[in-house]
Amino acid sequence: MTAGNGALEVRNLAKHFTIGGGLFGPEKKLVRAVNDVSFTVPKGTSLGLVGESGCGKSTVARSLLRLIEPDAGSVVFDGIDVRAAKGAALRQLRRRMQIVFQDPYSSLNPRRTIQQALEEPLRVHRLGTAREIAEKIETAITEVGLPKQALDRYPHEFSGGQRQRIGIARALVLDPELIVADEPVSALDVSVQAQILRVLERLRDKRGLSFLFVSHDLGVVRHFCERVCVMYLGRIVEQGVTAEVFDRPLHPYTKLLRDSSPVPDPTARLTLTKIMGEVPSAANPPPGCTFHPRCVRAAGPCMTDIPALNEHDRGRQAACYHPETWPGLQAVAAAG
Amino acid sequence: MQQNQETALDIRGLRTEFKVGGRWYPAVRDLSLDVAENETLAIVGESGSGKSVTALSILRLLPQAGARIGAGEVLFEGRDLTKLSEREMSSVRGNSIAMIFQEPMTSLNPTMTVGEQIAEAITIHRGASQADAMAEALRLLKEVKIPSADSRLHDYPHQFSGGMRQRVMIAMALACRPKVLLADEPTTALDVTIQAQVLMQLDELKEAYGMSVVFITHNLGVVAQIADRVAVMYAGEVVELATVDALFANPAHPYTVALLRTMPRADRATESLEPIPGSVPPVTAMPEGCAYASRCPLKQPSCEDKRPELLPFDGPGHQVRCPVRLEQTRG
Incomplete structure (x- = not known):
């Protein structure tokens, strides 16, 4: 771990929840929502986290900011241990790492103007005089492409896309270095989605922001993120450069996910000969590789042992005993 | 057509x-x-x-x-x-004419088993007996590929996943052919x-x-x-x-x-993604002319005066509501 390189480094992150166990409820059970998740987001880059509902991608996002306390593993941002930080140090970290949610309406107080909503984080962090605060807010609101008059209005007066701009502006006023974006464009129409992605791209280029970008949409991730981690039932099953991962997937789940994503081209209709089953419950995952009941390549150890995330050529990683084969993409032997 | x-x-x-x-x-x-x-x-x-x-x-x-x-x-x-x-x-x-919606949970009755709900439509519209209707409901659940349909017939909607609920809705929609x-x-x-x-x-x-x-x-x-x-x-x-x-x-x-x-x-x-500038006009303030004119890169002054008609474009059955495009292809 190098100190002060501006990167976010996550190692072996785990989060478990317990369900049931009440007086009349079902038996108490441990849900391993996130298991052994490791990745790095270098300064100024975007890492995508893709997967279907319940794969743990949002839990990872929230654990990083300790909006949910992780159970194990380390989260290091710019050389500072996030999990060990307390008091002023934690507050300082939270200024530098901001989150943008899917539905900004549910995270904006309907009785406060946009001005008040944007002021609050600055007051909490005691940043600047009244005049400096006003300037910061004006910069942020213009940066996301809204007029200054928007500041005197209330959240209900804005459309979904405009509210998402406000959500982004609120994250920006603190001059963060990393933005965790949890499905930031999923609730928006495509034309508006493109507008918001433009805003985020501009911020990444201009401010040198890093992004952890959580999404279920492979198209959006391919467009916005250099690298991607594919999650399935709480584990990363594949990671690498986004275009390479989607063009030449190693893990059968990545391939299934890609082949299921509809593309606007009637000549490329889905030809899934065998799409099997649904994602099993995280409370009762299958033994071995959790994907094996849906996998066409499952055989031998897949049923009993969890595969490790192995190194492949070109900086790729995949957790699979029988990965897809592509020329020039062999597993790196015993990398340790 | x-x-x-x-x-x-x-x-x-x-x-x-x-x-x-x-x-x-x-x-x-x-x-x-x-x-x-x-x-x-x-x-x-x-x-x-x-x-x-x-x-x-x-x-x-x-x-x-x-x-x-x-x-x-x-x-x-x-x-x-x-x-x-x-x-x-x-x-x-x-x-x-049957209809299925985005969120099946809001269209299904939480207090009835899925079998009863599918059978209900068959008894109402086709006058079938309850036993016949339940048998048909089972056939439909199998047709939409619900695993172990025999036992799932007697389950309630909350016991199904989102994808399975949508299949139940489809089975229900198909009930009366x-x-x-x-x-x-x-x-x-x-x-x-x-x-x-x-x-x-x-x-x-x-x-x-x-x-x-x-x-x-x-x-x-x-x-x-x-x-x-x-x-x-x-x-x-x-x-x-x-x-x-x-x-x-x-x-x-x-x-x-x-x-x-x-x-x-x-x-x-x-x-590079190209966002569409502007936004859809509100229903209370539709312009006189083409509704898309304010956002359109092909806009001509005439677009704002008169509402365009949906007219044949080249190719069978292809129609478009844009006089500028029609002009371009003809000219």
């Missing part, structure tokens, strides 16, 4: 209005569409384009107060659905791998039952997967109508062109 096929449903000049501040405003204007037997017609558009209102108008499921069908006809089996009594209409709904299935964003709430399963299943069932499907969606990727023909809606109007191949190979309306450019693809790199 596909060649040599009978029209199953014919909408002519539909105008659906909503009351806002004491005045009636049209949410759907001058909408004419037909669906052939055994055809899938996709209606694609963004929020507020009027695509769902169109489906609700066909089945007359609009709210009692504050909404009305202002003009037009919906012709089905020789009758105009807009003129039927409420009683006659209930014998059409869920019977010869409808001629037309209206599907309003049926896969939008589902994960992509489940969406792919449901889309392929809908396509198989369409063939097996010889149904027509009106598939409403905002997702152009889904349109490309499932549609035979496509109607693109903008601000309450159809702006382009084409076969699915023509629409994606040769989009005519500037809005369709722009929409295709805003969608990032999973299978190839999109260098």
